[in-house]
Amino acid sequence: MxxxxxxxxxxxxxxxxxxxxxxxxxxxxxxxxxxxxxxxxxxxxxxxxxxxxxxxxxxxxxxxxxxxxxxxxxxxxxxxxxxxxxxxxxxxxxxxxxxxxxxxxxxxxxxxxxxxxxxxxxxxxxxxxxxxxxxxxxxxxxxxxSLFAPEKRGLIDDPIARLSAREFQVFSLLVEGVRAKEIAARLQLSPKTVDTYRSNLMKKLDIHDIPGLVKFAIQHQIIPG
CATH class of the missing domain: 3.40.50.2300 (Response regulator)
Structure with a gap:
């Protein structure tokens, strides 16, 4: 063989x-x-x-x-x-x-x-x-x-699900402590565009500062507490 x-x-x-x-x-x-x-x-x-x-x-x-x-x-x-x-x-x-x-x-x-x-x-x-x-x-x-059956898991109203792919990428990097300039470099975006995504995601989550985002990420088990 x-x-x-x-x-x-x-x-x-x-x-x-x-x-x-x-x-x-x-x-x-x-x-x-x-x-x-x-x-x-x-x-x-x-x-x-x-x-x-x-x-x-x-x-x-x-x-x-x-x-x-x-x-x-x-x-x-x-x-x-x-x-x-x-x-x-x-x-x-x-x-x-x-x-x-x-x-x-x-x-x-x-x-x-x-x-x-x-x-x-x-x-x-x-x-x-x-x-x-x-x-x-x-x-x-x-x-x-649970990935593909949200209607059976009660995940339709999950606030994280409201974020677009880009908004979630920016959110993930922000709560990991990555600075906006480096986020722009990693995602191949302009700093201004990153600021726009940050503003949009904060509005969608109704959270308006980084410590609040970190607390939210810990509560949703996205990052360890």
């Missing part, structure tokens, strides 16, 4: 120790080969363009270029050129969050996988292999049923 094909992976994770751990799990599997790693989004995108890996694993909160911008670019590349599809780099987002809005926005951006950082090495390998085969992977610890 022929040996299974080795698949290529790029890791974009800010924390070096965690990045090295993922690389070790991939290499020890004998089925995945790490062809690049980095601690920021801009470099991750350059590595993807240069090395065209099968999968890129991206920290949700990666600095420089936002993780969902990477996912969106990859999805658009695949849609634009169908001949590119067999070589289409799949995107898996690595995160600590398991709230409904975050997971939905990751999938809507075009990522094929959502892997919690609390996952096991076996789940990491399973995730990568599943998305390479064209599937969608969401960590088992995430309540997938």
């Amino acid at each position: 022929p040996a299974a094909k080795t698949r290529s992976v790029i890791i974009a994770e800010e924390l070096a120790l965690f990045r090295d751990g993922i690389a070790a799990v991939c290499e020890l599997s004998g089925r995945l080969s790490v062809v690049g790693s980095t601690s920021d989004g801009e470099q991750a995108w350059k590595l993807v363009e240069e090395r065209k890996p099968d999968v890129v694993l991206v920290d949700l909160q990666i600095p420089q270029l936002h993780s969902l911008e990477i996912a969106k670019r990859l999805a658009e590349a695949g849609e634009r050129d169908q001949t590119f599809r067999p070589r289409f780099t799949r995107c898996v987002i690595l995160a600590m969050r398991r709230d409904r809005k975050t997971v939905l926005e990751v999938l809507r951006a075009g990522a094929q996988g959502y892997l919690l950082k609390t996952s096991t090495g076996a789940q990491l390998i399973d995730c990568v292999e599943q998305v390479i085969e064209g599937g969608i992977y969401v960590s088992p610890a995430v309540d997938v049923q």
Whole structure:
């Protein structure tokens, strides 16, 4: 029987120790080969363009270029050129969050996988292999049923659901303590546009300062308390 094909992976994770751990799990599997790693989004995108890996694993909160911008670019590349599809780099987002809005926005951006950082090495390998085969992977610890059945969960009036994708990205970065100038850089937006999104999201949530947003995010388990 022929040996299974080795698949290529790029890791974009800010924390070096965690990045090295993922690389070790991939290499020890004998089925995945790490062809690049980095601690920021801009470099991750350059590595993807240069090395065209099968999968890129991206920290949700990666600095420089936002993780969902990477996912969106990859999805658009695949849609634009169908001949590119067999070589289409799949995107898996690595995160600590398991709230409904975050997971939905990751999938809507075009990522094929959502892997919690609390996952096991076996789940990491399973995730990568599943998305390479064209599937969608969401960590088992995430309540997938609640993602697509809000009417059964009483989530229609969830204030977070009122935010647009961009507003939620700005909200997420604000409550993580990222400054407006850096938010603009990560999302490839002008500072003025970021201010507009911030104003809009505050109106929708009826919260008018950053401490209030942080408290709200903790209450909704978007960030740890």
